Amino acid sequence: MKLIEEAIKKGQTILSEYESKQLLAYYDIPVTREAPVKNRGSLLEAAGKIGYPVVFKGCSSEITHKTEKGLIRLDIRNSEEAAIAFDEITAAMNGSGNFILVQEMIRGKRELVAGLTRDPQFGPCVMFGLGGIFTEILKDISFRVAPLKKYDALEMMHEIRGCRILDAVRGMEPVDLEMLADILITLGKIGIENEEIKEIDINPLIISGNKPVAVDALVVLESPQTLD
Numbered sequence: 001m002k003l004i005e006e007a008i009k010k011g012q013t014i015l016s017e018y019e020s021k022q023l024l025a026y027y028d029i030p031v032t033r034e035a036p037v038k039n040r041g042s043l044l045e046a047a048g049k050i051g052y053p054v055v056f057k058g059c060s061s062e063i064t065h066k067t068e069k070g071l072i073r074l075d076i077r078n079s080e081e082a083a084i085a086f087d088e089i090t091a092a093m094n095g096s097g098n099f100i101l102v103q104e105m106i107r108g109k110r111e112l113v114a115g116l117t118r119d120p121q122f123g124p125c126v127m128f129g130l131g132g133i134f135t136e137i138l139k140d141i142s143f144r145v146a147p148l149k150k151y152d153a154l155e156m157m158h159e160i161r162g163c164r165i166l167d168a169v170r171g172m173e174p175v176d177l178e179m180l181a182d183i184l185i186t187l188g189k190i191g192i193e194n195e196e197i198k199e200i201d202i203n204p205l206i207i208s209g210n211k212p213v214a215v216d217a218l219v220v221l222e223s224p225q226t227l228d
Contacts, residue, residue, distance in 0.1 A: 001026070004196050004221065007061070013221050016061045018101055020217040024202070027186050030179075031214045034103040040086050044079055046102040053077045053105040058089045060098045069093075075105055106215050109172065110165050111204035113141070114183055116191045118198050118222075124191025126184050128156045130165070131204040138162070146188030153181035173210035180212050198222045 003023055007015055015023065021031040035046040036059065047054045058071030070092040073085040089100055113131035118124050122145045129141030142159040144152045154177065157166060166175040183205070191197060199220040206215045 012061045014061050015219040016059045020219040024214055024217055027190055029183050029186055032103045032106055034101055036099040036101055038099050043086050044082055047082050050104050055103040055105050056085050056089055057101040058093045059101045106206050106208050106213050108206040108208045110207040113203040114205050115202055116187045116200040126188045128184055129160050130162045146191050148185045148188045150181055153184040175207050176210050196221050
């Protein structure tokens, strides 16, 4: 894949969030509408096109923990707030980032995690579980070796302890399990077709209405030595 080839040529072992979601979108995994910008004028233009409220994120292939570094601003509602957020993020990046990602604000109370890891023994394995802050706290996740069939993906969903989050709860619609299963199957396919990929982390995968959307993503590549 050209995106991966170019990253490897540059010596990258991590794709930026924007690059990571470009890869996911290429495989028809639903991602947020977004645009990378490098100056205030482009940022305001992108925010207007996407439509307020929006999210701003300071991004580069070197930045992985944006929240801890103060590089995310949520629910920006107008151009005045956008200008202030631009200045704050630019200052916080301190030269380490090369663009700001302008992203639609996705709302949803249910956050999941989905991903891929390349096991030395089993090869590409797909992961699914509770997302957001609960991923590391609860570690409520399940795994399957790729490739996945539809029943594998459905079993994964119902193996986690918090599987009822997928049901119709507190007035929310049941999650579109077919769509969610397709995402898990596709992650396995990506791992099989791209041996350069070491890990994929989609977190959070937010349920908007009843549809899953990749709101943040990170793709880690194998080191050049490993590929040799």
